Amino acid sequence: MEALRREHPRSGFRSGESRVDEWLATKALQHQSKRLSTTRVLLDAADNIASYYTLATGQVDFTELPHELTHNLPKRVLPVAILAWLGVSVGHQKQGLGKRLLAQALRDCYEAGQVFPFVAVILDCLNNSAKAFYQQWDFQPLPGHPNRLHLSAGNLTALMKSDS
Numbered sequence: 065m066e067a068l069r070r071e072h073p074r075s076g077f078r079s080g081e082s083r084v085d086e087w088l089a090t091k092a093l094q095h096q097s098k099r100l101s102t103t104r105v106l107l108d109a110a111d112n113i114a115s116y117y118t119l120a121t122g123q124v125d126f127t128e129l130p131h132e133l134t135h136n137l138p139k140r141v142l143p144v145a146i147l148a149w150l151g152v153s154v155g156h157q158k159q160g161l162g163k164r165l166l167a168q169a170l171r172d173c174y175e176a177g178q179v180f181p182f183v184a185v186i187l188d189c190l191n192n193s194a195k196a197f198y199q200q201w202d203f204q205p206l207p208g209h210p211n212r213l214h215l216s217a218g219n220l221t222a223l224m225k226s227d228s
């Protein structure tokens with residue numbers, strides 16, 4: 065994986081989900097230069113973008129998180145890591161790349177969390193298919209937000225320790 069740069073062919077990326085493609089083509093670099101998010105890409109043999117993900121930090125009010133996660137935390141907004149975007153190009157899908165990409169994105173979150181702690185990783189699913197993909201890895205819906213999933217920092221740590 066490498067950090068997104070201007071030379072990368074961003075507008076040719078097609079994942080089958082136009083919002084994922086448009087973000088990469090029009091916003092990802094801009095947001096990265098403004099230090100709002102970081103995007104990492106994986107290039108294929110032809111130097112086309114095979115897959116990418118975008119991470120950011122955020123805050124969520126404790127009322128939006130499940131009680132199991134917040135019962136011993138301060139009753140205020142809490143820091144979270146956000147897996148904002150993730151996509152695999154159509155020609156590289158169904159070969160295990162999405163799974164490896166998610167593992168790397170979670171590894172980045174975990175490592176960043178050693179320095180800038182957060183209570184959960186959250187993400188918004190654009191469709192039911194993406195939701196099914198993420199739910200294979202312990203991501204759970206947030207109460208009242210069926211398309212917003214979270215993975216607690218505790219479960220992230222357990223996942224990373226079981227993987228290493």
Ligand SMILES: CC(C)(COP(=O)(O)OP(=O)(O)OC[C@H]1O[C@@H](n2cnc3c(N)ncnc32)[C@H](O)[C@@H]1OP(=O)(O)O)[C@@H](O)C(=O)NCCC(=O)NCCS
Pocket residue numbers: 079080081084148149150151152153156157158159160161162163164188189190191193194196197200
């Ligand atoms: C969702 C996406 C990232 C999956 O990438 P992929 O490279 O095809 O996924 P993988 O080949 O690594 O599949 C990993 C596992 O997830 C499963 N899976 C893949 N896509 C899935 C889907 N849409 N629904 C349910 N399960 C899915 C696979 O069957 C596989 O399971 P297995 O390990 O038991 O065989 C890819 O289809 C994509 O980019 N979609 C469009 C963009 C998008 O919706 N992004 C997410 C929202 S931001």
